[in-house]
Amino acid sequence: HWTGRGFHEPTKIAIRKDRGIALLRGSIHIVPLGVCLLEIILNWNVYYVGSKVYNLALYQFLAKVHEFTIQASLAAVLFSVIRHNMAAGEGIPFGSLFSALHISQVSYLWSMEFWGSIRSGHLSLRRKVPLIAVIALCLILAASSGPSSAVLLIPRLSFWPAGKTSIWVNVTSGDLWPTRLEGSNVDQSCIVAQDDTYGNACPSSEWEKVYGFLYQMGHMLPQEYIDRYLVAASHSTVEFTGKSSLRRLYNSRDDSFLDDGRVPVLATTQHAAIADALTTAAQLWFLSLQNITAVAGHGSPLSDQLDAIHTIKSGYYQPYSTVDCIVDTIQNASDSSTISLPWLPMANDPSLVNSNLTWQSIRFRGPRSDRAIALPNFPKSELLNTPGPASEYRLRWLDLPASEFNGSSLGLVILWPRSDGQVWQNISVCSISAAWGDTLLQYRTHDGGDLSSATDVTSHVKIRKGTFPYPKLKSISTTVAPVTQLENEPRIQYHLPFYPQRPINISKEWAEYLNPHVPRFNTTVFNILLSEKPPFPTQPDLTHKAALLMLVTNGLARTGYNSQLQGTLRTRMTQDGSTSLDGNYWVSSKGDVFTVDPEESKEWVQLQMESALQGYAYNVDDTPPRVAIGILIIYCVFTVAHICYLAISGISSTCWDSIAEVTALAVNSSPTAALRNTCAGITELHIFKLPVRVLAMADEEGEGEHLELVFGNVDEEKMEKNTIRPNRTYGTMPHLRKRASKAGNGSL
Numbered sequence: 001h002w003t004g005r006g007f008h009e010p011t012k013i014a015i016r017k018d019r020g021i022a023l024l025r026g027s028i029h030i031v032p033l034g035v036c037l038l039e040i041i042l043n044w045n046v047y048y049v050g051s052k053v054y055n056l057a058l059y060q061f062l063a064k065v066h067e068f069t070i071q072a073s074l075a076a077v078l079f080s081v082i083r084h085n086m087a088a089g090e091g092i093p094f095g096s097l098f099s100a101l102h103i104s105q106v107s108y109l110w111s112m113e114f115w116g117s118i119r120s121g122h123l124s125l126r127r128k129v130p131l132i133a134v135i136a137l138c139l140i141l142a143a144s145s146g147p148s149s150a151v152l153l154i155p156r157l158s159f160w161p162a163g164k165t166s167i168w169v170n171v172t173s174g175d176l177w178p179t180r181l182e183g184s185n186v187d188q189s190c191i192v193a194q195d196d197t198y199g200n201a202c203p204s205s206e207w208e209k210v211y212g213f214l215y216q217m218g219h220m221l222p223q224e225y226i227d228r229y230l231v232a233a234s235h236s237t238v239e240f241t242g243k244s245s246l247r248r249l250y251n252s253r254d255d256s257f258l259d260d261g262r263v264p265v266l267a268t269t270q271h272a273a274i275a276d277a278l279t280t281a282a283q284l285w286f287l288s289l290q291n292i293t294a295v296a297g298h299g300s301p302l303s304d305q306l307d308a309i310h311t312i313k314s315g316y317y318q319p320y321s322t323v324d325c326i327v328d329t330i331q332n333a334s335d336s337s338t339i340s341l342p343w344l345p346m347a348n349d350p351s352l353v354n355s356n357l358t359w360q361s362i363r364f365r366g367p368r369s370d371r372a373i374a375l376p377n378f379p380k381s382e383l384l385n386t387p388g389p390a391s392e393y394r395l396r397w398l399d400l401p402a403s404e405f406n407g408s409s410l411g412l413v414i415l416w417p418r419s420d421g422q423v424w425q426n427i428s429v430c431s432i433s434a435a436w437g438d439t440l441l442q443y444r445t446h447d448g449g450d451l452s453s454a455t456d457v458t459s460h461v462k463i464r465k466g467t468f469p470y471p472k473l474k475s476i477s478t479t480v481a482p483v484t485q486l487e488n489e490p491r492i493q494y495h496l497p498f499y500p501q502r503p504i505n506i507s508k509e510w511a512e513y514l515n516p517h518v519p520r521f522n523t524t525v526f527n528i529l530l531s532e533k534p535p536f537p538t539q540p541d542l543t544h545k546a547a548l549l550m551l552v553t554n555g556l557a558r559t560g561y562n563s564q565l566q567g568t569l570r571t572r573m574t575q576d577g578s579t580s581l582d583g584n585y586w587v588s589s590k591g592d593v594f595t596v597d598p599e600e601s602k603e604w605v606q607l608q609m610e611s612a613l614q615g616y617a618y619n620v621d622d623t624p625p626r627v628a629i630g631i632l633i634i635y636c637v638f639t640v641a642h643i644c645y646l647a648i649s650g651i652s653s654t655c656w657d658s659i660a661e662v663t664a665l666a667v668n669s670s671p672t673a674a675l676r677n678t679c680a681g682i683t684e685l686h687i688f689k690l691p692v693r694v695l696a697m698a699d700e701e702g703e704g705e706h707l708e709l710v711f712g713n714v715d716e717e718k719m720e721k722n723t724i725r726p727n728r729t730y731g732t733m734p735h736l737r738k739r740a741s742k743a744g745n746g747s748l
Helices: 019-044 056-088 106-110 112-118 125-153 207-219 223-229 255-260 272-288 380-385 508-514 525-531 540-556 583-588 623-649 659-667 685-689 716-722 734-744
Strands: 047-050 156-169 237-241 246-253 265-269 293-295 298-301 307-312 317-330 338-342 355-361 366-379 394-398 410-415 425-438 440-446 449-456 461-463 491-493 571-573 579-581 605-618 691-698 705-711
Touching: 019 056, 019 125, 019 623, 056 125, 056 623, 056 691, 106 112, 106 125, 112 125, 112 685, 125 623, 156 272, 156 307, 156 583, 207 237, 207 525, 207 540, 246 540, 265 540, 272 307, 272 440, 272 579, 272 583, 272 605, 317 338, 317 380, 317 540, 338 380, 338 425, 366 380, 380 425, 394 508, 410 508, 410 540, 425 540, 508 540, 525 540, 659 705, 691 716
Parallel strands: 047 298, 246 449
Antiparallel strands: 047 605, 156 605, 237 246, 246 265, 265 317, 293 298, 307 440, 307 605, 317 425, 338 366, 355 366, 394 410, 410 425, 440 449, 461 491, 571 579, 691 705
16 A cells, blocks of 8 residues: 555644643753752752762763753743744745754854844734744753753852851950060060970970971981072971960062062061960860751751851951071271171161171172161170170070151061180071051861861062052962062062061070970070071071071960960750750851950950851852852743643644654645745745745535645735634645545545
8 A cells, every 4th residue: 555645644633621630741841950959959058078088980971861851841832932923924034944854953043043033024023023022032041941940959169158247256366466575475484495285375386396397498308409599499388376275477578679689588478376276166066966957857958068168357467577688797806997886678667778798699799789777876796795605606685666666566687606715706697577467367277177277379460660668458378479560660569567566576585485494405596496407508598587487486476375265165955865965056146156245355455257068059149149040040930931822822733843743744735936946955045035834624525624835925814714613623635635545546
């Protein structure tokens, strides 16, 4: 028998009006719509997954599957709109006929078909604008829904806000950050080095850490490299121990003044009392999270985390110090020349320079002349009376008059060891400047364990050439970059923000506690530090600067050392009647977790601690999930509107949603002159502008109707007469019946 001629294809209803069937066909939206709502709710309400995510590839696979279901859903909507306009409306531009089949190809938006549809003048704006808008929206949603689903479905590793509270330390601001350091503020027992392993309140405490740093700086590279290249490898930080914290002392040098022949060294470290308080509060925070989740009853406990960061952003100060030393010589016991201290480029006004010191520079292979500030009425010969054995390093601290040394905190002369009978005395003359700088303090943990306190310090300032004083810096940098200097251009410098902030004046009585006697070695701290093999034998002043800088900075960070965190923690009642820390309240940031007596604490230092934890979670704190939620909400509204249309109208259809069906419809339609010369392709835009619709045509014998694609404009009377009717069967073609009848008789 004959095949391929429609003899076994039954006639069928093109447009069906039945609410039940329409809603059944709209069930294609259920899965993608449900998953979208789940992703939105999951992220909006915050769901903490934990420190690990297993089978991450599975999440990616599910997101891709969800993308396919969304594209199928959007294609169903677009087919519905196209069928409605072709069968019951004014038709559609020919370029829009296959738009639903390009649902996964966003490139359709800049194709000839789409632009032909936009520029078609055969349809009214009332019909064309909604059609073009729906096509564009469907294609954009189809292209962006996949990435949006992946963003919301795959848990994100990041730091999530986890509470904030005020913390109190039982010390006044003046005692914690004094502007004048007196010897009376230090326990007299500190004149002898203590043997405490983990440090104490003495300014010289943990001087052994400085010794270890200098030792490594002198031994990490062979001496020949140090001598040849004048470099010494070392760690950039020294770690000190508080009562409950680990602190890092950052040290660096400012090469921006290398052209002046000097290399000022810089240092800062976290304040011990505040670092201890922050560490203690952070540990209490971690303990409070043991039995709570991001949302009550949902997700993993917040204690299951990778890292956590606890930050004090404002109101916190830590010491910043800079030191420079110059090598000089006392010729003999009657040397009446005046002591001159090096000018500190980042502290002293250039107008204070009133002296020059000449020294032999190994770096520049010749003599250098340094700018200095003379100390009035202090002849060099007086330094020879400094107490201590002449065979050891001796220190002579100098109070500096503010009028001549504005910006400096203290002066120091280091007398080098000399042998008996030696007439001259080599010395290092050092100028010290220190201040309290406003800093961002952080304490980090890993898997609930301890890590050192850190200081986040980075920024730059623009300084006009020759101006002083330097403008107040907004933030800090521990990394010093070279100056870029162009003629008649501003100087750009990166450096620490100590000037002008809160300058510190250091008395020589307090400074004496930086160099205590060490009983087990029967000598002083400085003699131990400087007697070790120096990293720069040809430039010992570099070693002197490093040792002095770290000791001063460490000592300043120990003011108020014996103060500690205060307050009663907020608790909650558990099911068994016991009490535990109220972690939910802490994480919610609703208020302060610590409670203190208002009267007793009015002079205490109060700081704001903000916590964040690192882990995998769903939330909307970042821009990508917010954008993704917006895209999926648009999709949800779009598909819900289509479902409502199906439920109200009951109109649905499954015809012409494939290339094969549209091709069969076109082959069974009457040829049109509008498509002349298109059999080998289409190159003209006007072809895609032509309106096309589907009309019902009577068969030749009057036994039924079949459907045809009709191009061009159709008069209203014909369109009204030949419009497709709901629930009516179409498909007969009489001329094929005649041919089939002849074939049954043995001929065609």
